[in-house]
Amino acid sequence: MTTDRLRGLIETTAGELPPLTVELVRDLEIPEQMTIADVAALTGLSAHTLRYYERIGLVEVPRDGAGRRVYDREAVGRVVFITRLRDSDMPIAAIARYVELVKQGPDTEPERLALLEAHREDILHRLRDLQGALAVVDYKITTYGGSCGS
Amino acid sequence: MTTDRLRGLIETTAGELPPLTVELVRDLEIPEQMTIADVAALTGLSAHTLRYYERIGLVEVPRDGAGRRVYDREAVGRVVFITRLRDSDMPIAAIARYVELVKQGPDTEPERLALLEAHREDILHRLRDLQGALAVVDYKITTYGGSCGS
DNA sequence: GGTTGCCTTCGAGTGCGCTCGAAGTCCTAC
DNA sequence: GTAGGACTTCGAGCGCACTCGAAGGCAACC
Numbered sequence: 001m002t003t004d005r006l007r008g009l010i011e012t013t014a015g016e017l018p019p020l021t022v023e024l025v026r027d028l029e030i031p032e033q034m035t036i037a038d039v040a041a042l043t044g045l046s047a048h049t050l051r052y053y054e055r056i057g058l059v060e061v062p063r064d065g066a067g068r069r070v071y072d073r074e075a076v077g078r079v080v081f082i083t084r085l086r087d088s089d090m091p092i093a094a095i096a097r098y099v100e101l102v103k104q105g106p107d108t109e110p111e112r113l114a115l116l117e118a119h120r121e122d123i124l125h126r127l128r129d130l131q132g133a134l135a136v137v138d139y140k141i142t143t144y145g146g147s148c149g150s
Numbered sequence: 151m152t153t154d155r156l157r158g159l160i161e162t163t164a165g166e167l168p169p170l171t172v173e174l175v176r177d178l179e180i181p182e183q184m185t186i187a188d189v190a191a192l193t194g195l196s197a198h199t200l201r202y203y204e205r206i207g208l209v210e211v212p213r214d215g216a217g218r219r220v221y222d223r224e225a226v227g228r229v230v231f232i233t234r235l236r237d238s239d240m241p242i243a244a245i246a247r248y249v250e251l252v253k254q255g256p257d258t259e260p261e262r263l264a265l266l267e268a269h270r271e272d273i274l275h276r277l278r279d280l281q282g283a284l285a286v287v288d289y290k291i292t293t294y295g296g297s298c299g300s
Numbered sequence: 301g302g303t304t305g306c307c308t309t310c311g312a313g314t315g316c317g318c319t320c321g322a323a324g325t326c327c328t329a330c
Numbered sequence: 331g332t333a334g335g336a337c338t339t340c341g342a343g344c345g346c347a348c349t350c351g352a353a354g355g356c357a358a359c360c
Contacts, residue, residue, distance in 0.1 A: 037336075047337090048319055055339095066326055068337055081286070088283030092317070109294060116291050123284045127277065133238030134273045136231070141266050144259060187306075197307090198349055205309095216356055218307055242347070 034071040042076070043083050050079065056092070058082055058099055088123050184221040192226070193233050200229065206242065208232055208249055238273050 031038075036047045043050075054061050054069075059078050061069045071079070078099075085095050098115055101108035181188075186197045193200075204211050204219075209228050211219045221229070228249075235245050248265055251258035 035337085046319080049317085051339090052318065066337080067339095068326085084283050084286045086317095087279040088287070090283075113291060113294065116287050120284065120287050120291065123280055123287065127280050127284070129237040130273055130277050130280070133234050133240075134270065134277070136234045137238070137266050137270050137273065141263060141270065144263065185307085196349080199347085201309090202348065216307080217309095218356090236347090 030073065030076060032073060034076060036069045036071070039071045039076060039079060043079055045079070045083065053079065053082060057096060058092070085119070088119070089126065090119050090122070094119065180223065180226060182223060184226060186219045186221070189221045189226060189229060193229055195229070195233065203229065203232060207246060208242070235269070238269070239276065240269050240272070244269065 030042075034042070036050055039045075039050055040047045045053075050069075053059055059075055059082070061071055061075050064070050082095055086092070094115065098112060101112045101115070180192075184192070186200055189195075189200055190197045195203075200219075203209055209225055209232070211221055211225050214220050232245055236242075244265065248262060251262045251265070
């Protein structure tokens with residue numbers, strides 16, 4: 001049961017930039033084999049959600065003799081990657097498309113790149129929206145809970 | 151029909167910071183009376199959505215003799231404010247709560263302020279998420295449509 | 301006076317992303 | 331050997347924020 005160590009790892013890495021990269025999964029001593037509960041603790045996703053992601057084809061997860069999921073580093077890395085994209089509101093359909101392209105082999109790299117670049121634009125747009133909204137909220141706060149229509 | 155002039159106004163203000171503030175509604179020559187179609191053109195919301203916002207109590211909109219909505223400046227200002235909050239993913243329930251507090255009078259200013267400050271924290275959190283995701287996507291783009299698990 | 305077109309209400313439907321519950325299996329500890 | 335708990339599959343349900351369609355009203359123009 002590695003969950004306790006993982007909890008520590010999560011605490012020490014939380015808040016850093018980037019807060020849980022794929023590189024961390026590779027470089028830090030994340031175990032080669034993880035249960036679904038371990039991955040849930042690591043990523044903050046629920047086990048239900050992890051099963052859902054597998055069900056809709058975003059990850060393939062090996063099983064042990066009893067049919068239980070055994071997440072290897074590749075699976076964990078992919079889950080982490082997916083959560084990063086989800087954190088930026090990338091639709092699951094787009095992530096699924098990306099994963100599909102990866103499965104199809106290296107010929108699809110241009111389309112993958114295009115997909116990522118389109119998403120990059122989305123992120124930049126969202127950033128601008130949020131900064132605008134932040135300005136509005138800050139204005140309201142500094143001028144004291146104003147009349148809402150104003 | 152003021153829609154054409156509004157279109158021009160929208161074009162000239164689009165992309166500025168902040169891109170359509172409540173102040174613009176007050177200061178620029180936005181007409182005193184607007185139809186639902188005008189407000190839809192101004193805000194980018196659909197007429198359906200505008201009716202929905204009214205239905206759930208986010209705005210009150212005066213009517214003409216025939217029962218049609220006539221948006222005055224206060225109503226337009228509130229719709230613009232709501233869209234700014236929605237752009238930052240503030241849940242409709244929270245916006246409704248805020249509007250409710252405004253209705254209840256000036257005694258509720260502390261709670262309004264608390265609500266805005268909580269939302270401000272949410273926005274900052276979302277900004278960090280997005281910046282992290284942007285870093286991941288940029289990394290993927292610069293290292294060429296990598297293997298997705300990586 | 302008909303047609304066009306935007307407006308009205310009301311209720312139901314949609315899409316997304318989970319989220320849950322039931323029923324059963326398997327390993328571990330006592 | 332049995333109790334507990336974490337796991338499995340499957341399908342259904344949920345919450346949010348719209349989104350749509352039907353059926354009808356009113357005004358303006360030809």
